[in-house]
Amino acid sequence: MRTVVIGTRRSELAVTQTQWVMNQLQGQLPSSWEMKQERIVTKGDQILNVTLSKVGGKGLFVKEIEQALLDGRIDLAVHSMKDMPAEMPKGLTFGAITEREDARDCLISRTGARLEELPQGAIVGTSSLRRQAQILALRPDLDVKPVRGNLQTRMKKMMDEKQFDALVLAQAGINRLGWEEKVTQVLIEEKMLPAVGQGALAVQCREDDHEIIEILKSVHDEKTAAAIQAERVFLHAFEGGCHLPIAGHAVREGGEIRLRGLVADPSGSPLLQGEAKGTDPAEVGRTLTSELMDKGARELLNQVKEEIEG
Structure with a gap:
């Protein structure tokens, strides 16, 4: 026993x-x-x-x-x-x-407005600098504010207390709770690259x-594990926790792994992006790391850390 x-x-x-x-x-x-x-x-x-x-x-x-x-x-x-x-x-x-659930982020808004339809100055809640950077890169006129607590607490702050006009959340969590009907817009990877491991x-x-x-x-699930390995090698190179503005998402395409990655300033600019492909997950992660390092990712993240800690 x-x-x-x-x-x-x-x-x-x-x-x-x-x-x-x-x-x-x-x-x-x-x-x-x-x-x-x-x-x-x-x-x-x-x-x-x-x-x-x-x-x-x-x-x-x-x-x-x-x-x-x-x-x-x-x-x-x-x-x-x-x-x-x-x-x-x-x-x-x-x-x-x-096996990975939907890796994407989603937007839930109080009025049913999509990200591009939110009025100027609308308040968007997120707990993530990664999301904040990408929202502001798309819509610098929005007011992104931190929101903490579980999904129920966040929804209450938006719907009942009207502290936010919209929230950006992980679609996987919404799906697991059976809340799909609450989602206003699923954010495609080109707009909002997910966190490493999301889903x-x-x-x-x-x-x-x-x-x-x-x-x-x-x-x-071996297919998911290979994709996650590529993402985590990329994350590890920047000594990243999930709370720095770093994004990475890998998919298996035939025999290859395609990894897209992003390192950003929380303000949305600069926003450094890259992509790598290959058959070895760890090598794909290292290749993308080198590409973004060459673009200045290390210096950018050091500056972000200083601002956070300062």
Whole structure:
């Protein structure tokens, strides 16, 4: 008999994602095993009055959960891949990366206006410098303001409290909660390049827990994993957490991986973009890194970090 304890954040979306993984694993466990959830509060869930970039980007939504794994309190953890820092603590591994949901961002507006139709000076809420930069690159006349909290809280701030005219959110989370009918506009990649890992779930475990690693193979999607590897090599090169204005999205096209990437100033200008293709995911990530480094991406991000920390 073994009880497999699965760690998750407490938000409705995190719990829904974790339950989905548990449902997929149900038929894979030995009959004498059972699963249970442990809901863990992370630093990112506690500090809601400060923008994520100012809290100190890396691992805000995962650190406490990773510690529970290292301490043996839980056996595996389900994370949104876009929340995962570029580096992982020693002793932990990705047991599975799930098939990717829609990786794109979406806009939900109070009046049903699309991004290009919002009136001048309309207030758009987002928790992400990446989104802020791309919104302002398209519509420098908009007023982008930070919004924190879970999806329900953000919707309440817009619809009931009328603090925002529109929100930009991850389409994957909207789909997982069954809120598709609330979406005003799905933002195509050419307008809004997603965060690295967006739309995929990371199932993390201890690298010496061979029983769990074997079972997790059943929810692992190799095609998604290859795309994510290219994206994360690109992210890692800039020591990026998910709270710097860095975007990256890879897709498998035939035998090749195509990776598009972006590094931007939060104001929307400059906005450096590039693309790389190849068969080796890590090499594709490195190639795109070199291309954007040549355009001045390192210097731009150092300047952004100074402004955030200053």
